[in-house]
Amino acid sequence: MLYYNWNGPRAYVGCGLVLIIVGLVLLMPIIGWFIKALGWGALVLGLILLVLGILAWAFGPRDRGT
DSSP states (O other): OOOOOOOSHHHHHHHHHHHHHHHHHHTOTTSOHHHHHHHHHHHHHHHHHHHHHHHHHHHSOSTTOO
16 A cells, blocks of 8 residues: 655655746646745745755654654
């Protein structure tokens, strides 16, 4: 049986990458300034989540059993 662990730093890394991709798509020049603002926000939030996820994965406790 497959078991997916959606908790922990891997979830932050995945969400961060998705938000970076969504942010880059929203920054296309055809879309207006409001959508660009949403894109920049998603890009910044994605980068923050990515960095936090990597830091939690690198420096977190090692006894999780994953």
